[in-house]
Amino acid sequence: MSSVYTWLQEDGAVSHHGHATLELARRVVDAAPLPYRFNSKPPLTLRLFALASRHQLELVSPGMRPEARPESDLWGAAYESTRSLPDDPMLADMTVELLLRLGFANEASALLGLASTDPRDLQPCDIDVDLAIPQMHTLLRTSPDRGGVAELLLELSMSDRFSAYVRAIFAKNFVVYCGKTVTEHPELDGAVSHLTDGDGELELDDFHHHLFMQTVHRAVAFVPHMRGDVAATFDCLAAAEKCQREAVPTSRLDEIHWNDHAFPLYETMYKSALIAGNTSLALSAANSMIEVSHGADGRAWLALATSEASVEHLDEALTAARRAVALGGRQTAAGAFAAAQILGEFEEEDESRAMRDVAAAIDPLSPSLVAS
Incomplete structure (x- = not known):
């Protein structure tokens, strides 16, 4: 296993999300903006389990430890780069995302100045227009009341303070929350319509538009799945895979983005197929997961x-x-x-x-x- 999540080192097999994390770390250190967001969201416990599997639990700490590796390497440089929030909104977003990917959610929350992770203490006006996405991602990772965060997401998805792209991200996270928790919210179908009908307002280039719509169709698939509609679930997943195939990478960064979007799609297809008893599709999706993650x-x-x-x-x-x-x-x-x-x-x-x-x-x- 590579040491991506332990020390930001590429010393072994590197998965799709590991490549995304390394690319993000290098750009944070170099203050080089990343024009589009990565899709994967490694769990906060990933670093913990990576260290546990290496029998290195003594190295677990609540924050990044600069003394753990020489300052000349990427880990030390990333530590220095994440000690304060950059003024540039894109670089600030990337800095928070890096901390979340490495499992340091409390540091991310502190950088953003979130006084509370309880959505009852927050009003829509408390959400910064430029930092709304990293704020919401941090709340979703740290709040003890994810249902309250989902309600806030729903409210923000209808606010004209934010761009169509940001509103779509809010709506998508709300739909995923409802689907995963089997919550029949009265606004759920409206949020789905908002997502599927507003794709022309996103202002993305073709490659990233296809990838984003892939995530939309995958998110929407949770709704028929929780309602027991197998056919509609696989219709949504087929639409998602079509969007994924229509996104054609033309650079190394595009390829990282493509694989980073493809893995969770095939993982969802695998899980759905297994539940539905479609063993051939489950096998096919599992093999696709191996392919896009480089077997890592x-x-x-x-x-x-x-x-x-x-x-x-x-x-x-x-x-x-x-x-x-x-x-x-x-x-x-x-x-x-x-x-x-x-x-x-x-x-x-x-x-x-x-x-x-x-x-x-x-x-x-x-x-x-x-x-x-």
């Missing part, structure tokens, strides 16, 4: 292991689970548990027990372990 994301190998196991391809499933374990990071525990189960089927009890011990050492509260 444990989630992709875990998805392939699960898909192969669902069709009784246990040898292939075990190989994929072991790849997830070898990569380290957040999926190590889940991959080890999956490997333990398969080895148990093969009556390889000693190796199965060893894999279960690996899982427990990294994430003893893993739902898989607790359930077993």
Whole structure:
């Protein structure tokens, strides 16, 4: 596994979101604006699990530690660059995004001057027009009341203080929240219409317009999914994949953006297919996850292991689970548990027990372990 999330180093296999994080860090250090946002949002716990899988939990700290690496490397330079919020709104947005990607949400909140993460303490006028997106992303990561944040997002999505692009991002996050939490909000269908009918107002170039609309269709897919409409769910995902295919990268930065958008799309397709019992689509989507992540994301190998196991391809499933374990990071525990189960089927009890011990050492509260 690469040390992207531990020390911003490229010393091994680097996933799609790792390339995005490295590119963002370099641009923050160089004060070089990034014209469009990356799509992936690595969980705040990713650095923690990366260190745990390397048996380096003693290096966990609430903030970036400049003494941990020489100041000449990217980590030290990024530390210096994230100590204050740049005056330029785009650079400020990038700085906050980098802190969130590395798991330092409290530092991001402090940089933004958020006095509270409780949406009840906030009014729409408290949201800065230039920093609205990083403020909302920080609140979504840190607030104990995500439902309250979703209500604020809905209100802001209808405010003419913000551009059509920013309003669409607010509406999209509101729709995703409702879909993931199975919340039948009275304004949900209106928010969906706002997203799907207003794409002509976004003022994006063709490449980034296609990618953004991919995220819109993927977000909207959560709504029929939560309502049990399988056909409509896959119609939305097919529309999302069409948009992804229509986005043609013409530079290295475009390719990073393309892969960074493609992975969550194929992950959603994989999960939806698995739930629907469409094993062939689940396998196809899992293989696409591996392709766009350069084989360096444990989630992709875990998805392939699960898909192969669902069709009784246990040898292939075990190989994929072991790849997830070898990569380290957040999926190590889940991959080890999956490997333990398969080895148990093969009556390889000693190796199965060893894999279960690996899982427990990294994430003893893993739902898989607790359930077993």
